């Protein structure tokens with residue numbers, strides 16, 4: 511056992527040394543490391559978005575967990591002007607003839623699934639559920655999502671060829687990963703890696719980020735204790751993610767459903783990337799994926815990009 515531990519220690523030390531050597535070479539060649547350049551790019555991109563955003567009306571804001579009825583949701587009334595429409599982009603061939611039905615609102619939880627459906631390249635149709643207007647509370651919707659929250663999907667081609675509905679974003683991501691056999695490895699060790707970070711997002715970053723957003727941006731009264739509590743916890747969680755990304759490009763090594771779950775949540779927290787360079791490099795990496803870009807644009811009004 512101690513031999514294994516020692517071997518792991520040696521491997522870790524060697525990986526760290528190799529990383530430091532790469533960083534030195536990059537600094538010599540480019541004046542900064544790959545991660546520093548990625549963060550710089552990202553900051554430039556975000557700065558540009560802020561400038562562009564200031565020139566036009568802001569896009570529909572991203573709500574957090576349990577953020578259904580605030581005035582912020584009212585800003586998003588127009589996000590569904592495009593109506594329910596299948597995403598019409600070039601896709602990799604997948605074994606899915608009838609579109610998956612996505613019950614969606616433009617929040618970080620909803621965007622996890624639009625990103626995933628774009629990544630899997632499956633046909634899908636978006637059904638807007640306006641949580642600010644209480645559309646999630648109807649008896650009809652509770653048949654699909656008994657917890658009265660988005661996102662939810664109905665797969666008309668579920669197991670045995672019969673329709674299947676799934677609620678809870680983590681369960682949806684795992685279902686899609688199993689069905690389309692991508693972004694969710696079947697090897698048990700690799701799968702456990704993905705599961706850990708997926709559950710970390712669903713049970714930690716999501717709810718804590720949602721509460722932080724709520725108390726910072728939408729609460730009717732300013733409660734410093736709550737702001738401090740949730741902001742501190744989100745900052746800690748983002749630090750954990752940054753640390754995890756020190757020696758790998760994605761949360762579970764390969765890009766997976768765990769990364770997809772985190773994208774809109776990390777964005778919504780507007781982290782200080784100077785203090786979290788690995789996280790900044792990761793965000794730049796995932797935002798560079800065309801499917802992520804398409805997934806993030808679902809629910810945006812065409813005249814408010």
Ligand SMILES: N[C@@H](CCC(=O)N[C@@H](CS)C(=O)NCC(=O)O)C(=O)O
Nearest residue numbers: 574575576578617619659660678679
């Ligand atoms: N744990 C759930 C959280 C879903 C969730 O909180 N959805 C919010 C939008 S981000 C919602 O539908 N809120 C409506 C409500 O609370 O009434 C998941 O991961 O799917």
